[in-house]
Amino acid sequence: MKKMFLFLIIASAISCGKKVSQENTSTTPKETQKEVAVGGDSDSHGCKASAGYTWSTLKKECIRVFENSTRLNHAEDGKTYSTVSYVIFDGNKAELFLDTQKESIILERKSEGDSWVNGDWQLIPWKGYVLKKSGKILYTGE
Numbered sequence: 001m002k003k004m005f006l007f008l009i010i011a012s013a014i015s016c017g018k019k020v021s022q023e024n025t026s027t028t029p030k031e032t033q034k035e036v037a038v039g040g041d042s043d044s045h046g047c048k049a050s051a052g053y054t055w056s057t058l059k060k061e062c063i064r065v066f067e068n069s070t071r072l073n074h075a076e077d078g079k080t081y082s083t084v085s086y087v088i089f090d091g092n093k094a095e096l097f098l099d100t101q102k103e104s105i106i107l108e109r110k111s112e113g114d115s116w117v118n119g120d121w122q123l124i125p126w127k128g129y130v131l132k133k134s135g136k137i138l139y140t141g142e
Contacts, residue, residue, distance in 0.1 A: 057104055058088060058095040065097045072098075072131055072139035085139055087123065087131075092116075094123055096131070098139075 042048055045055040047062035056063045065086040072085040085098040094116040096105040107116035107123050116123040124130045131139040 054097065055104075056088065056095060057106060058090050058093055063088070069097075070129060070141050072096075072129065072141035075137045075140055085131075087129065087141070096121070096123070 041050050043055065045062065047053040047055050052064045052066065053062040054065055055061075056065075065088070069086040069088045072087060074084075085096065085100075087097070088095050092109050092111070094107045094109075096107065098105070105118055105121055107118045107121060109116045113125070115125070120134045122132045124132065128140060128142040130137055131141075
C-alpha cells in the first residue's frame with residue numbers, strides 16, 4: 001500500500017513538471033486573429049450582399065433580384081457568358097439590374113404596351129423582352 005501511494009505521488013509530480021515546462025516553452029506572443037463577422041457586409045442601405053440582397057430604388061427596400069424578377073440574357077453575339085441581368089416591374093416603371101452597371105437603371109413607360117425608356121436605354125415588350133441601348137440589342141428575356 002505504501003509503495004502504491006509513493007508511486008502515485010511520484011507520477012503526479014512528473015506529470016505536473018511536464019505541464020509547467022511545456023507552458024514555459026511557449027512564451028512567444030500569439031498573433032491576434034481578426035474576427036470577421038459573418039453577414040457583416042451590409043451596403044449603405046443595409047443590404048447584405050452575401051445573402052443575395054441588393055438595394056432596389058424602385059421598391060425602396062433590399063431585394064433578391066433573382067427572386068420575382070425577369071431574367072435577361074446577353075443577346076447572341078457568339079460569346080458565352082456566365083452572368084445574367086434582371087429587371088423588376090412596378091406599375092409603369094422598370095428597374096434594370098445589369099451585370100455591366102454598378103447602379104440600377106430606372107425606366108418608365110407612358111402607357112400599357114409601350115416600351116420602358118430612360119435616355120438611350122429602351123426595354124421593349126416583344127417575344128418576352130428586348131433591351132436596347134442606342135439602338136443595339138444587348139439583352140433578351142422571357
